[in-house]
Amino acid sequence: MTKPRLRFFENSVNQRHITAADRYLYKQEAPRYNLVVIGTGTMGQEHMRVAVLLGRARVLGIYDQQPESLDAAEAAYRLISDEPLRRYADLQSACSDTDADVLMICTPNFTHVDVLKTALASGKPIFLEKPMATTLADAVAMMDAAHHHNAFVQIGLQYRYKAQYQEAFYEIKQRASLGQIHTISMSEYRPPFLDKVGQWNKFNRNTGGTLVEKCCHYFDLINLMADSRAVRVYASGGQAVNFLDFQKDGVASDIDDHAFVTIEYANGIRASFTLNMFCPDFSEELIVVGDQGRLVTHERFDFHAQVPTQTSIKVELGENGASRNTNLSYPMLIEQSGHHGATYYEHIALMNQLDGKPVDCATMQQGLWAMIVASAAQESMRSGHVVSIDSFLCAQQLEQLLEGGQV
Numbered sequence: 001m002t003k004p005r006l007r008f009f010e011n012s013v014n015q016r017h018i019t020a021a022d023r024y025l026y027k028q029e030a031p032r033y034n035l036v037v038i039g040t041g042t043m044g045q046e047h048m049r050v051a052v053l054l055g056r057a058r059v060l061g062i063y064d065q066q067p068e069s070l071d072a073a074e075a076a077y078r079l080i081s082d083e084p085l086r087r088y089a090d091l092q093s094a095c096s097d098t099d100a101d102v103l104m105i106c107t108p109n110f111t112h113v114d115v116l117k118t119a120l121a122s123g124k125p126i127f128l129e130k131p132m133a134t135t136l137a138d139a140v141a142m143m144d145a146a147h148h149h150n151a152f153v154q155i156g157l158q159y160r161y162k163a164q165y166q167e168a169f170y171e172i173k174q175r176a177s178l179g180q181i182h183t184i185s186m187s188e189y190r191p192p193f194l195d196k197v198g199q200w201n202k203f204n205r206n207t208g209g210t211l212v213e214k215c216c217h218y219f220d221l222i223n224l225m226a227d228s229r230a231v232r233v234y235a236s237g238g239q240a241v242n243f244l245d246f247q248k249d250g251v252a253s254d255i256d257d258h259a260f261v262t263i264e265y266a267n268g269i270r271a272s273f274t275l276n277m278f279c280p281d282f283s284e285e286l287i288v289v290g291d292q293g294r295l296v297t298h299e300r301f302d303f304h305a306q307v308p309t310q311t312s313i314k315v316e317l318g319e320n321g322a323s324r325n326t327n328l329s330y331p332m333l334i335e336q337s338g339h340h341g342a343t344y345y346e347h348i349a350l351m352n353q354l355d356g357k358p359v360d361c362a363t364m365q366q367g368l369w370a371m372i373v374a375s376a377a378q379e380s381m382r383s384g385h386v387v388s389i390d391s392f393l394c395a396q397q398l399e400q401l402l403e404g405g406q407v
């Protein structure tokens with residue numbers, strides 16, 4: 001029998017009299033894997049929280065350059081776990097702990113290339129937060145370096161596990177209810193980038209640009225849905241509202257806060273992506289249209305009203321079948337653990353990958369292609385011209401990427 005997970009009862013005060021000897025439904029397997037989290041800021045702490053919630057791995061130890069981040073991460077961890085937590089003095093010790101099963105790199109984008117190099121030398125499985133790097137040259141060098149790595153490198157593109165995109169993939173690929181897909185449009189409307197350690201995310205040189213830093217998630221989703229190679233990109237955008245007066249060490253912030261992006265794929269699919277980062281709350285929309293129907297997903301996170309995230313999927317099939325309009329949710333505990341539950345399901349994929357099972361989590365190749373579309377869009381915004389992906393790759397001496405296709 002597969003036991004149901006009944007956390008509501010498991011954690012309830014009126015079930016505390018159930019002793020360890022009587023636990024059957026409430027009994028959980030001991031964690032099998034040990035995680036080491038490198039970079040314990042916002043995302044590193046989310047991974048620690050999610051790992052404890054899932055219960056298939058324990059957080060063995062943490063490393064960060066900033067003591068305040070370690071203290072905050074440890075304090076937050078103490079609220080949810082009484083397991084011991086190692087603190088490493090440096091990156092090398094974090095990566096070479098022989099008890100570690102997987103290294104989770106959650107440091108800022110511009111550090112990924114160097115941190116990954118040290119992590120790869122350990123020979124251990126690696127989870128690397130998105131985006132892989134700030135430049136395509138670094139991302140390709142990282143893939144080359146990982147080529148002889150005998151363990152996997154999973155990229156933190158977890159939006160594919162959001163409830164509405166899981167359902168959209170099912171409609172588009174398994175059920176094929178929309179028929180042949182022709183257009184895909186996505187949008188994200190949200191507040192500005194939050195404060196970060198050293199305010200690294202206010203500068204393109206640290207992030208790779210807003211479309212790389214944030215929107216690689218959406219380009220990954222669009223690439224997967226189009227299931228083809230992007231061939232041309234046009235984008236228009238800029239910095240209209242956010243951080244116009246922000247400076248650090250005399251250098252002004254240069255990050256874009258809005259953009260419109262158009263992508264053409266080799267199989268004829270056309271896609272668009274819209275970003276606006278000066279909104280009061282968060283909302284995301286996807287519209288996919290095929291020759292048999294239209295699919296629309298919404299996600300609305302109104303933190304001012306303090307209501308739970310509202311997520312839905314609508315499938316309109318006209319006379320081709322049953323249409324429907326459905327609200328979607330993951331259990332509240334899971335949704336609230338981070339990114340509306342997507343990170344939790346990303347951890348399940350990580351654990352399954354450690355178990356040696358087949359998984360659908362992001363590969364380095366997919367992480368690279370999300371970056372290629374994003375970087376081409378950044379270049380188009382800069383130059384004002386349509387960017388041919390092949391010419392763009394050749395201009396950066398990345399001819400090796402012309403062959404082999406994607407996803």
Ligand SMILES: NC(=O)c1ccc[n+]([C@@H]2O[C@H](COP(=O)([O-])OP(=O)(O)OC[C@H]3O[C@@H](n4cnc5c(N)ncnc54)[C@H](O)[C@@H]3O)[C@@H](O)[C@H]2O)c1
Nearest residue numbers: 039041042043064065066069106107108109129130196197
């Ligand atoms: N997958 C997602 O949805 C998602 C969401 C947010 C952030 N991220 C990614 O996670 C990474 C971290 O972002 P964040 O929001 O947690 O930033 P953050 O500023 O909150 O935390 C980063 C932490 O890394 C530490 N750090 C910096 N350089 C380091 C180094 N060389 N070695 C060790 N520690 C170092 C900082 O002191 C800080 O504590 C970024 O790559 C970001 O793009 C992913």
